[in-house]
Amino acid sequence: MIFEIADVIISGLINGSVYALMAVGLTLIYGVSKAFNFAYGSFYSLGGYIAFLLFGLSFINSYFLVFLLAAPILLLFGFFVEKALVAPLRKRDDWEIKVMMITLGLALLLDNAYQVIFGARMKSLPPFLGGAFEAGDFYLSHQDVGIFFLSIGGILLFRWFLNNTRTGMSVRAVAQNPAGAQIVGIPKEFVFAATFAISTVMVGMGGILLAQKYFITPMGGWDILVKAWVITAFGGMGSIRGGLYAAFIVGMLESFVGWYFGMTWTLIVLFAVLLTTLAVRPQGLMGKWG
Amino acid sequence: MIKIKDLNAWYQDFHVLKNVSLTVETGQVVVMLGPNGHGKSTVLKSICGLVEKVSGIIEYESESIIGLGSEKLVNLGITYIAENRELFPQMTVLENLKLGAYSRSARASEKDNLEKVFDLFPRLRDRRSQLASTMSGGEARMLAIARGLMSNARFLAIDEPSLGLQPNLRDEVARIIREINDQGITLLVVEQNIPQITTLADKLYVLEEGRISFEGSKEDALGNDHLKEIFLGM
Numbered sequence: 066m067i068f069e070i071a072d073v074i075i076s077g078l079i080n081g082s083v084y085a086l087m088a089v090g091l092t093l094i095y096g097v098s099k100a101f102n103f104a105y106g107s108f109y110s111l112g113g114y115i116a117f118l119l120f121g122l123s124f125i126n127s128y129f130l131v132f133l134l135a136a137p138i139l140l141l142f143g144f145f146v147e148k149a150l151v152a153p154l155r156k157r158d159d160w161e162i163k164v165m166m167i168t169l170g171l172a173l174l175l176d177n178a179y180q181v182i183f184g185a186r187m188k189s190l191p192p193f194l195g196g197a198f199e200a201g202d203f204y205l206s207h208q209d210v211g212i213f214f215l216s217i218g219g220i221l222l223f224r225w226f227l228n229n230t231r232t233g234m235s236v237r238a239v240a241q242n243p244a245g246a247q248i249v250g251i252p253k254e255f256v257f258a259a260t261f262a263i264s265t266v267m268v269g270m271g272g273i274l275l276a277q278k279y280f281i282t283p284m285g286g287w288d289i290l291v292k293a294w295v296i297t298a299f300g301g302m303g304s305i306r307g308g309l310y311a312a313f314i315v316g317m318l319e320s321f322v323g324w325y326f327g328m329t330w331t332l333i334v335l336f337a338v339l340l341t342t343l344a345v346r347p348q349g350l351m352g353k354w355g
Numbered sequence: 356m357i358k359i360k361d362l363n364a365w366y367q368d369f370h371v372l373k374n375v376s377l378t379v380e381t382g383q384v385v386v387m388l389g390p391n392g393h394g395k396s397t398v399l400k401s402i403c404g405l406v407e408k409v410s411g412i413i414e415y416e417s418e419s420i421i422g423l424g425s426e427k428l429v430n431l432g433i434t435y436i437a438e439n440r441e442l443f444p445q446m447t448v449l450e451n452l453k454l455g456a457y458s459r460s461a462r463a464s465e466k467d468n469l470e471k472v473f474d475l476f477p478r479l480r481d482r483r484s485q486l487a488s489t490m491s492g493g494e495a496r497m498l499a500i501a502r503g504l505m506s507n508a509r510f511l512a513i514d515e516p517s518l519g520l521q522p523n524l525r526d527e528v529a530r531i532i533r534e535i536n537d538q539g540i541t542l543l544v545v546e547q548n549i550p551q552i553t554t555l556a557d558k559l560y561v562l563e564e565g566r567i568s569f570e571g572s573k574e575d576a577l578g579n580d581h582l583k584e585i586f587l588g589m
Contacts, residue, residue, distance in 0.1 A: 231457070238443050238454050245441035247405060249506065250429030250458040 068202040073324045074317070079209045081316025082216035087271040087289065088296035088308040089220060090264030096303030097240045098257045099161060100151060103168040105293055106286025107175040108265050112139060112272025113281035114179060117188045128193040135273060136266055143265025146171065147258040155257075172286070179283035187280040190273070212274045219270060220309070223263070236260055240303070268293070291332070295339050301352025310350055356381040356510060356541050357402060362411035364394070364401050371397045373565040374411070379510070384532070384542045384555045388582075389562035395545040396438060398562065399512035402543070403435035404428040415510070430458040432509035438518045438545075440499040444488035448479055451487050451498055455505030464507055472501040475534060492519045500531065510541045517548040525549045 087109065094102055102108075115135045119125045125134075150167050154160045194207040227233040238246040239256045247253060268289075272281075279285070296315050300307030315335060322334045342349065357379040364372040371394045379385045387395050400406045402413060404425040413421040415433060425435075443451050452472060456465040473480040476497045482490065487498060496516060503511055516528045529551035536542055536555070546552045553559070559576045561569035569582060576582050 234450065234454060235457065237446065241443045241445050242441055244437070245443055246454075247425050248403075248429075248435050248437060248441055249454050249502065250426045250434075251454070252424070252426045 069324070071203060073320045075205060075209065077317035077320035078313070079213045079316075080319060081313035082213045082220075083271050083274050084292060084296055084316050085309050085312035086216045086219050086274075087268045088293045088300070088312045089223065089305055090267035091293045092297045092300065092303055092305055092308040093236075093267075094260055094264050095297065096305070097236055097260045098151075100164045100257075100261075101161070101168075102261070102264070103165055103290065104146075104172040104175065105168075105264075105268055106288070106290030107172040108139070108143070108268045108286070109272040109275075109289045110179060110281060110283065110286040111142070111175065112269030113188070113190070113276035113285070114183060115139070115269065116190055116273040116276065117183070117281060120190065131273065132270070135269060139266045139269035140262045143262035144258050146265070147261035151261065152254060152258065172290075176283050176286065183281075183283065185283060187282050188276075189280050190276045192277050208277060212277070215274060216271070219267065223267065226263075232256075232259060292335070295335055299339050299342055299349055301349030304349065304351040307349055307351030356383075356416060357543065358412070358414040358417075359398075359402070360412040362398070362401060362409065362413065364397050364406050364410075365408040366397075366406075367408075371565055372401065372409075375562070375565070375567055377560055377567065377570075379541055379543050380557075381541055382536075382539065383557040384536050384544065384552075385558045385560065386553055386556040387543065387545045387560045387562055388547045388553075389568075393563055394565045395562050396514050399435055399514050399543065399545060403433055403512055405435060426458070429506050429508075430460050432460065432507065434503045434506045434508035434511055436499055436503040436511060436513045436516070438514040438516075440495050442487040442495060442498060442502070445486060447484050447486055448490075448498055449483040451502050452479075452483075452505050455502035456507070458506055461505060461507040465505070468505050468507060472504050475504070475531065476501050493521060493524045496520055496524075496528070497531075500535075504535065504540075508540060510543070511535065513542060513544045513546070515545050515548075517546060526551065528552075529555070 091102065091105055094100055112135060115138055116131050119131045119134055125131060150171065151164050154163045154167065157163060192208045194211045197204055197206040227237055235246065235251045235256050236259065238251055239253055243253060292315065296311045297308055299315065300309070300311030318334060318338060319331045322331045346352070359375060359377045362372055362375040363370070375398060377398070387398065389395050397406060401409050404423050404427070409421060411421065412419065415431065420428060420431070443454065452469060453465065456462060456468060461468070478494060479498060479501055482494065487495065490498065496519065500513070500516065513532070516532070517525055520528065525548065529549050532542065532544065532552055533555055544552060553573060556573050559569070559571060559573055560567055561582060569576070569579065
């Protein structure tokens with residue numbers, strides 16, 4: 066019993082850490098540019114597929130190389146998508162809705178492209194660490210520990226970037242006061258595209274990390290989009306700290322509900338919690354809507 | 356330094372500025388007066404690339420700058436200091452100032468400018484790690500001016516520095532504006548609640564209903580009873 070509960074807590078922590086990495090990316094785009102990216106889940110799958118392709122190359126033999134190569138690919142991809150699809154809409158009326166529609170279209174396009182290129186069957190990635198810590202009934206794989214620390218490391222790296230680099234400061238400036246950012250000469254359009262690109266890297270990396278445990282499928286991103294959305298709304302749209310708390314709460318909730326009631330109940334409970342939170346506190350945990 | 360001819364500006368379909376012409380020579384302090392909501396801020400913002408729909412001629416050092424975005428203009432040395440300050444609330448005083456030096460031309464001299472600004476506003480030095488949102492109105496105003504100075508500007512457009520300021524700080528603002536000008540920065544100031552600033556002016560403009568209704572020296576303005584009574588409060 067004790068070990069079972071420990072297992073559940075650990076699995077909640079690990080999933081929570083990856084969710085945190087991904088939800089921070091989604092909340093970041095919203096906080097900075099007020100755009101909502103419906104293709105976010107498909108970018109998650111993209112991370113997995115890029116890793117799958119990279120592992121197919123003969124000279125790629127470690128996850129280190131995969132991360133090293135996947136990050137710039139995802140960064141460029143995100144930057145290009147923002148410039149080509151999102152930025153042109155920003156000048157129009159009701160652009161927020163139009164951005165939702167176009168990213169939704171992109172998601173469908175990408176998911177079907179995955180299906181055509183890779184087929185409908187699941188793809189898997191090799192675990193990046195073998196072995197486990199074992200003590201009696203207690204079992205904790207090195208892979209899970211690795212995933213946890215890489216996610217947390219990613220979030221810390223992102224925090225460092227926001228606080229200590231010129232580009233990071235300009236991202237915060239645009240999020241806090243777009244008019245002020247324009248006055249000091251920050252190129253807003255570049256910041257929007259950079260933010261979008263960074264969030265693409267975050268969710269794509271999450272895709273690579275989780276693909277080792279849950280496989281890659283063409284439609285696998287939707288589940289992630291829904292969860293990232295729930296976490297973002299739950300934590301408060303645009304609040305990074307709220308997103309972090311919410312991600313771990315959702316991770317824990319999921320693993321406890323899955324363990325106690327069965328996996329089919331997790332989404333139902335998740336939405337019940339979301340609806341209750343929003344009924345009591347429409348702005349989310351740490352929220353700032355609008 | 357700045358030369359505007361037949362400037363028109365719109366917010367969506369609302370025609371705010373109608374054929375405004377104005378010049379600011381290097382080293383001058385030019386003050387613009389006029390009732391609220393008649394377009395004074397829009398003139399400043401148009402120069403600084405913050406109004407989307409403009410037409411006419413705006414020249415800086417005899418080169419056309421109309422239509423350039425604020426990121427290019429700040430880099431050229433043209434900076435706007437907003438009436439409502441537009442600070443970054445969740446950042447410290449120091450971070451706000453550092454962002455003031457965001458443009459490429461200001462980066463190299465960031466350290467020197469920081470010292471200069473702290474000398475000009477000693478209180479900001481004490482409060483450098485305080486969040487901008489926790490500052491009083493007067494301190495926030497000083498921070499907004501200081502952030503503008505960090506950009507290495509050669510031309511500053513200062514919009515109503517007295518807004519939200521307690522009356523006893525007005526002398527202080529006038530002193531600072533004089534000091535900034537003494538450092539060789541050319542100024543276009545919208546301000547009518549601080550007579551000391553009007554006294555500093557090399558030239559005065561009055562903007563009414565989007566048009567320039569008066570242009571001249573302060574002596575001319577003082578000779579004009581209408582102006583004297585309404586705008587100068589003397």
